Amino acid sequence: MARSIAAVKKEMRKGIKDKLKGLSVAAVTFQSSDAMRTLFAMPEYKAAKRISVYLSMPSGEINTSNIVRDALSQGKQVFVPYTYNLHSPLEGQPKSIMDMVELKSMDDFNALQPDKWGIPTPSDDSIASRANCFGGTGITNGDMMGMQAGLDLIIMPGMAFDSNFGRLGHGKGFYDYFLRRCYQASRMPFRVGLSLTEQFLLPNESVPMDSSDFRLDALITGDGELRRATA
Known part of the structure; x- marks a missing residue:
């Protein structure tokens, strides 16, 4: 029987995960620097006024702190992930979802406290005063009625990536459900994945995809190479 x-x-x-265990902090720093140079040169990044960027774990993925710094210095609106439980999920909704809330400044970024995975995260009591990427302030509770705003570009993490722009997440489904909501709001952002070279699968390997998974528009690997999906 097929798995x-x-x-x-x-x-x-x-x-x-096993492959990343042996990766040094210096190697991640070096790859992050190369990936940033490529991202900052992309016309989609330069033109984007409203971007979302994941805030990186202490190890095991491309570090994004310099993206936050660069984007804020250019006057872009920067939104970061905030996950929470829905009190009364509707049919088809997961129990926990992700919104993107605005990061106000580098001081705001530096004041964020790490969650249990070591990821800098906005405090629960700050959310009500933060702009939501879909419009308004605070969380959406999954309600997309009347939402007009959105994102120009979203920078996405992942556990693994393949040459067909498939992305393997951490298993919670936060990004795919978020992107489904963007699609429903008719405002699909340009999707860029950041991958350490150790996370990029061999040509004969691919991420298993189903109907709920979204592919990337572009992928940047830690050697600085940019791959673009064909239209």
């Missing part, structure tokens, strides 16, 4: 997509994804995550 389920979920089982294949779980095995792939374990393989990537």
Whole structure:
């Protein structure tokens, strides 16, 4: 019997985690620097006025702190992930979802406290005063009625990436459900993945995808190479 997509994804995550265990902080710093140079040269990044960027874990992925610094210095609006539980999920909604809330300044960024994964995260009591990328302030509770705003560009993390612009997340489905909401609001951002070279799969390997998964528009690897999906 063929293994389920979920089982294949779980095995792939374990393989990537094992590969990343031996990666030094210096190697991640070096790859992050090369990836940033490529991102900052992209016309989509230069033109974007409203961007979302993941805030990186202490290890195991491209560090994004310099993206936050560069974007804010250019006057871009920067939105970062905030995850929370829905009190009464509707049919088809997950129990926990992700909104993107505005990061106001570098002082704001530097004041963020790490969550249990070491990811800088806005405090719960600050959310009500933060702009939401979909419009208004605070969380949306999954309600997309009347939402007009959106993002120009979203910079996405992942456990693994392939040459067909497939992305393997951490298994929570936060980004795919967020992108589905962007699609429903008719405002799909340009999607850029950042991958350490150790996270980029071999040409004969691919991320298992199902109907709920979104592919990337572009992928930047830690050697500074930019790959673009064909239209």
